[in-house]
Amino acid sequence: MAFAYLTALLFSLVPVLLAVTALAADEELVKHCRFTLEDQTFDICPILKAGKDSGGWTVESVRQTPPTVTKTVYKISLNGPLPRNESWSDQYQCPEGTWICMTMYNSRPGHEDERPRILQKVPVAGRIALPESALSAQEAEEGKTALNVTVQLSQYPKGDIRHRMLHVRYHGGSYVDLRQIADMQFICDHDAEEPSSPTFAYNWGGQHAFQWKSKHACGQTITNEPVDEPPPPADPADEEAPPSDNEEGDSEQLVDLPPYSNRTSRASWIMFLSSTAIVALVAYTAYNPPLPVRRRVIAFIRSRPSLTRFRVGENVLLRWAQEDMGYENDEEDLMVNGERDPIFFQDDEQIPLKPSPRKGLVPTYGSAAL
Incomplete structure (x- = not known):
């Protein structure tokens, strides 16, 4: 109970x-x-x-x-x-x-x-x-x-x-x-x-x-300022010691630099390697282009004759050849072909030069059409 x-x-x-x-x-x-x-x-x-x-x-x-x-x-x-x-x-x-x-x-x-x-x-x-x-x-x-x-x-x-x-x-x-x-x-x-x-x-x-x-x-900011300690008494034996490096006093406090980071150098290396790879790829494509690209470029150049107007015509080449063969025997030939052979003065055959269609995107001179 x-x-x-x-x-x-x-x-x-x-x-x-x-x-x-x-x-x-x-x-x-x-x-x-x-x-x-x-x-x-x-x-x-x-x-x-x-x-x-x-x-x-x-x-x-x-x-x-x-x-x-x-x-x-x-x-x-x-x-x-x-x-x-x-x-x-x-x-x-x-x-x-x-x-x-x-x-x-x-x-x-x-x-x-x-x-x-x-x-x-x-x-x-x-x-x-x-x-x-x-x-x-x-x-x-x-x-x-x-x-x-x-x-x-x-x-x-x-x-x-x-x-x-x-x-x-x-x-x-x-x-x-x-x-x-x-x-x-x-x-x-x-x-x-x-x-x-x-x-x-x-x-x-x-x-x-x-x-x-x-x-x-209104909050009160907490300040943790260290208490200034009195400087130690000067030692008489150190009176002739050299002055300290900081002669200007403590007016400017030293500030620790931020920690070193290798992100900048890494980014620079990545950009350099990427640029090198792009340049190498472009150079290889220009030197050895694929067959479809080569065909398109050749067709583009042939469809625009104005792009090849810098070539010298056949008449100009023929005139240059006649001028070269018109030297006297006692004149010095300054051309790269060396001294002229007399056989060229007796031969009336005219050989015009035309561009060579064999290789290369841009036709070059060096073949003769007989």
Whole structure:
């Protein structure tokens, strides 16, 4: 009997222990408002403390949707779940465990007597129980989504290289099988009035973005400067030592060169070998062209006689031959044929020269047509 009472007592304490564990996890999350990201440290604890003291934030946006007006209201709590309104039905408020809740209303201008109609109730972020979860407390706890807060620094904005936008994203929401994310975009503003509040930026594809200007969003850069050590006392024995090579002091620091890379030399060799191969291929093709190419080139040259007008005609060759044979006996023949034989003066035969059609793409002189 005592064992049965002890077992019932333990099972009754399980929901209390689980609730305390969840609350401790949320408080632990809030305590981690000081963190280091890349080379900067951030402290957004004053922002969270101000929200806890004021009961959270309310962000509204109005959009004209004729003939109606659509109003979107965000309830934001970054210190824990939003409080429940016991006088409202569950279908008119976000599920238990929601940190950020969006409500969309619709109303008709000029009909102030009509109550606004609720269009959407979206749990954006939090530790929310999934639909049709198990009945036991332990299974219900396992069925809850994770808040999973993440932080990220954006790129340097234009015109400002000192501070970068800090993104703090809250997860865990779901609406019509679409995951929801709240993106708090903290912007450094030294002139912002505190306590500051977020403003609505956009809502697209389940991502709800808010811009938050605050002086607490300015990160502090971590500097690891070595401490200057005093120089050692001068040794009297080294007073006559030669001066150091660096006579100009440490005004210019030495910078290590980038590591050597053989990619440049490798690319140069590849280009050289490729060019050599192309030139060799072109030279071989020109010296020993394939038969189809040779036929096409010969046909092309024959179809265009203007390309061969540089050749000397037969009449000119004949006149040159007559001039060569007209030398006197005592005149010196300066031609490469050597001294003229007298037989050529007695022979009236005229031998015109014509191009040789035997070999080569361009006809050459050297054959005689009798």
